[in-house]
Amino acid sequence: MSNHLFDAIRTGIVADAPFVETTDGRSWTYGDMLVTSARFANVLMELGVKPGDRVAVQVEKSPEALMLYLACVRAGAVYLPLNTGYTLAELDYFIGDAEPALVVCAPKTRAGLEPVATARGARIETLGEHGDGSLAALAMEADGDFADVARGPGDLAAILYTSGTTGRSKGAMLTHDNLLSNASTLVDTWRFTAADRLIHALPIFHTHGLFVASNIILLAGASMIFLPKFDAEEAISLMPGATVLMGVPTFYVRLLQSPKLTREATANMRLFVSGSAPLLAETHRRFQSATGHAILERYGMTETNMNTSNPYDGDRIPGTVGFPLPGVSLRVVDPESGRELAGGETGMIEVKGPNVFKGYWRMPEKTQAEFRPDGFFITGDLGQVDARGYVHIVGRGKDLVISGGYNIYPKEVEMEIDMLPGVVESAVFGVPHPDFGEGVTAAVVLKPDAGVDEQSVLAALKDRLARYKQPKRVVFIPDLPRNTMGKVQKNALRNRFADLYSELQEG
């Protein structure tokens, strides 16, 4: 048996073709990628990582971190990337749940994380953003040849945690074929070739930056400029030497603030992709008028990889996410009965295909609850399909806020706020934010004379929740609005506080 994903990456590889470069002048060819990922794979084996073992990784973005992902694929391990913003309290849960054999963290976070890892029986090593750290040192000594471990299409390649409505994150199990089939489809759909050069400014601990961006580049034999984070001016300055940008809507909002975003600056670019959150039709139109490029919006999820895309050729319609990708079946159903709805009717979006994950790690019941008996996955997104077949996402059937492309589950934040002395209860919701799309907002009901204010609530959350999950504003109200069933009416709160961030300048 072969290694399903890595064999496809190897196919047609040109050893001296450029693969990845950084703005501080470091670069790797495809030949370097093979050698470096082999070195890391050998180190994983030396450290006792066996096929199927999880390798949990919370490190700053670097080409070496990408090599570690590839090493896991080659060694048959299950790559488990973690947002660099997660606090120790959050990490303790992920490590306890996933039981990794190895935890790889940044050198500066080792001291804090070591007790958490060792208490859970995991070994810990470090990887810094400039190729430093104990794991990198071991890799430098290791052999540059590696016999890839056999992995079939259904074997796990990665687990990505995605928060659940219960407030606790669930590990989405992604197989070799989930990743390979989706990336191959996108290479074809978006016409990637070895001549492409991607501006890679997304984090590599989520589906968008890790699988959509990096796997496409690898399969196409193309190259990328790896930026530690997104900066609009830097991205524009790189466009004359690049062909593609992939981003969340906040990237495009920020690019539009620059007077340097012009037709001339973007003349060498052939494709701008947006996803992970809704792109305002207005942003799409303004971008097209500034540059002449119609942003290509697509729709995906951690559990499903990419589901739909606007066409490469043909109309990229603002406010829509395009057509189901080849091989992906999509239907809109009545959320209660599961009955399929006619075109134009709004309901729950469900999808099925080789892109859809294998289930939630060690949660068979939760997995079963999210699938229909005929194998369709219930996305939690509400949408409709128009007469031309374009999918429109019109809302969410799940209580979720998406801020700058990151998901925040209100329940998780509410549980933290409700534990604070002086708090009776709270409701967390998203309202329009000019930069992040939605701003996480908390409405809190206090006991009399609680002695709690906005700052004290925010201070209490600091070490409990990643920064992006923390409310941008906390407001105090006498009671939460409830319907006759006693359910908190978040729509009423969203309407009441709709203008909370409107005075902010974009960015």
Ligand code: MLC
């Ligand atoms: C940073 N902050 C955020 C935030 N990002 N707050 C809310 N939401 C976010 N997304 C905080 C910072 O900690 C900081 O707090 C303050 O907001 C301002 O930070 P900044 O410097 O302006 O932010 P920046 O570092 O520039 O990051 C913004 C961003 C980044 C949009 C570039 O969030 C980003 O790269 N997002 C991409 C997320 C992503 O890849 N999603 C894909 C998920 S996969 P303070 O207090 O320190 O000032 C998926 C599936 C699919 O969804 O379909 O793709």
Ligand code: AMP
């Ligand atoms: P995540 O769980 O982080 O992978 O986020 C997936 C969710 O992001 C989806 O269920 C959608 O709600 C949302 N999403 C992704 N792409 C889009 C898009 N283009 N438009 C609207 N929502 C999107």
